[in-house]
Amino acid sequence: MAQRGVLLSFEGGEGSGKTTHARRLSEHLKELGFAVKLTREPGGTPLGERIREVLLGLDDELGPLEEFLLFSTARAQVVRTVIRPALKAASVVVVDRYYHSSYAYQGGGGGLSLEYMRSVTAGIVGDCVPDLVLLLDVAPETGLSRCAGAGGKDGTASDRFERKDVEFHRKVRAAFLECARAEPKRFVVIDASQSEDEVFAQVRDAALVVLRARGLQPTAK
Ligand SMILES: Nc1ncnc2c1ncn2[C@@H]1O[C@H](COP(=O)(O)OP(=O)(O)OP(=O)(O)O)[C@@H](O)[C@H]1O
Numbered sequence: 001m002a003q004r005g006v007l008l009s010f011e012g013g014e015g016s017g018k019t020t021h022a023r024r025l026s027e028h029l030k031e032l033g034f035a036v037k038l039t040r041e042p043g044g045t046p047l048g049e050r051i052r053e054v055l056l057g058l059d060d061e062l063g064p065l066e067e068f069l070l071f072s073t074a075r076a077q078v079v080r081t082v083i084r085p086a087l088k089a090a091s092v093v094v095v096d097r098y099y100h101s102s103y104a105y106q107g108g109g110g111g112l113s114l115e116y117m118r119s120v121t122a123g124i125v126g127d128c129v130p131d132l133v134l135l136l137d138v139a140p141e142t143g144l145s146r147c148a149g150a151g152g153k154d155g156t157a158s159d160r161f162e163r164k165d166v167e168f169h170r171k172v173r174a175a176f177l178e179c180a181r182a183e184p185k186r187f188v189v190i191d192a193s194q195s196e197d198e199v200f201a202q203v204r205d206a207a208l209v210v211l212r213a214r215g216l217q218p219t220a221k
């Protein structure tokens, strides 16, 4: 059978450093000679980016079920058009948030049934399950203050999830940690209150262990 690629997802609350480290890891792996595809969720496709705008921009009465279904639509498209083809081409796929964010936000934060989400998600992702989930764990107060800090995350204004109260974000954090407890082999939990370089060293080491275990080699430069 042809070599399949490796799927790495970054998860964690607001301002935990997902985007920073997804980009840094992608660059690092490219320098090592791996074929890398970096994508994000929601987003990664034109429709996904429009759904992202709706989901993150609206301040109306979107409930957790509507959120989950919109995220799921974006997820289905990025899996079909970006993630699955890149894995088939033996690339390292790095995704900035994936379905565990739904379990944490719409499940832990919003109270939507985990069993229901798991069943829909299984149909959407199929075998595109992450080989490694890098969970960047930080207290919500710390993460949210980073987002609010100079320039904020990506230099953008706060989104509707960032504007939810600290209690919501505590539930999200607890739900992420519960996902990690349920699948200890798939997850690495990294203390994201450390400096950016300390976090990155752990991100890089965990990713390289998985790439080696899967036998994925750098492609010739
Ligand atoms: N370990 C760190 N220590 C201090 N600041 C950090 C650290 N990691 C990232 N930051 C800073 O925190 C801010 C948010 O980081 P980033 O955008 O990567 O988080 P995120 O997890 O992608 O956030 P979001 O969930 O809102 O997308 C950025 O300004 C970034 O430079």
Ligand SMILES: [Mg+2]
Pocket: 018, 019, 020, 096, 153
């Ligand atoms: Mg981000």
